[in-house]
Amino acid sequence: MSFISDVLSDAWSYLSGSGSQLGEIVVLTLVVSLSATALAAVVGVPMGVRLARARFSGRTAVMAIVNVGMGIPPVLAGLFVLLLLWGDGPFGSLDLLFTPVAMIIVQTLLALPIAVGLTAGAVSGLSRSAEEQLRALDLPVVAETRLLIAEVRTGVLAAVAASFGRVVSEVGAVIIVGGNIAGETRVLTTAIVQESRQARFGAAVALGVVLLGISLVVNVGLTWLQGWGADDA
């Protein structure tokens, strides 16, 4: 048992003493994950609404792409963005590789199908009378989209929460395009990988606890928003 207690005691001293290094990692984690979630939500939620409402040829194909995207392995997304941003790649001249921007790009790509797919699912679950009423009202696209986002707010918040859950826990993609550079692109997940590989288990556990805490706070916040939305349903 002394191994476990040593690890926990190391974890405690890491948390109480590591200061600015841990702070930097937490801030970058929050900036990258929240930016990616926000971008995915702003783009993906309206896309999801339209995908659920629109009737066009190729809609089934788009739905299939979204569904595959929801489960795509992060390392593949990381590889894809790496190739795009590589020096000789199509966007190499932007010099974004191994920067937080590259990490936000790849995480947005990972979160987008989730935001789209879960929102579309929520809108598809509308009652028949709501569907009929929408056809009766025949609102302009933007107005109808806004109305539906409010109408299925609970489902939209679930989509946002799932998107955040995907990106905050993700390590494969950010390590490929970010490089886990200390003080520049190191986030909680990549730091945990780093510390584990160097057998600094106390630090790894401490970072894990912080990651869990962030996840908890964000999800409690979103659940609270859901409840607040459901109150006046």
Place this chain on the structure above:
Amino acid sequence: MMPEELVFSSLRYPDDGSVLDGVTVAVGAADRVAVFGPNGAGKSTLLRMIAGTAPGMDRDRRVAYLPQSPHLFRGTGTTNLDLGSGDHYRALSIADALGVGPVLGSDISKLSGGERQRVALARALSGTEEVVALDEPMAPIDQRDRSLVAGVIREATSGRALLCVTHSIEVAAAVANELILMDHGRILQRGDLHDVLALPVDQRASELVGVSNVVAATVAAHTAGFAVVDVAGVPLVVMTDAAIGSEVVLRIPAESIAVHKEAPEGSSYRNVVEGTVDNMVPRGALVEVALLGDPGLVALVTPGAADALELAVGARVWFGVKTAAISVIVQR
């Protein structure tokens, strides 16, 4: 401006899989048409076809449409009113007239079924579409409020065409002057409301509308909660609080009229109409007895009763009508 008439036809959608059997409806600029029929007759499908909300159809923007189960979206009564095609203030004034003005600021979850229906109705009536198509607008409305709501519907659709699905003759008479009678996805009969009720085109139509007297009357006086109305010179006691002088339409089911061969005495009838038998025709197992002249009431009796009463064309008879059997529809 609306053209002479708009024509809607299910023949444009031959494979829509709906219950409609090649139905075509022409709607004139100020037509006020009630669509009447049993459940499953295709009334709602007809309205969806006209509004263009059935799957695979394009929404017809000339048609305002209130679905059978209108939906209010999250928010308040006012935010829902503003989803309509109409002007905000016109929608507010219609909602006011329907009696839901005071609750418009409330969240829709706080509204009763009747209040939700009125908000949805105000939303559908607030625009300027040439045709207003309402599917069972009165279903969730309390009986006692129906004449008020009918008045608002007439007012808000004045100068426009109105199509109103209902399975109540009273509602039909309150908002419309024409009747489309539907059964099994077909139109059995279309015509003036009173004509269709008085002269159903065939046996099935007759079963659907029932045999009843639909007559116009004027409120002449009020006595202790009842009103005396004048029907072609004959006074009848009915239950209404309509103002003196107002025009009403009465519906008296033929089977509720008792026939006597002498003036009844000591009966519970408040209304006894004396007349001469003009006509006797079989109606299924019963016999329809019609009085000569105005108001020309008809009664349904069994053949046995007809024999016992020695009923024949030209015979002198007295029709007894209970006040409670007369439904009153406030008109215009």
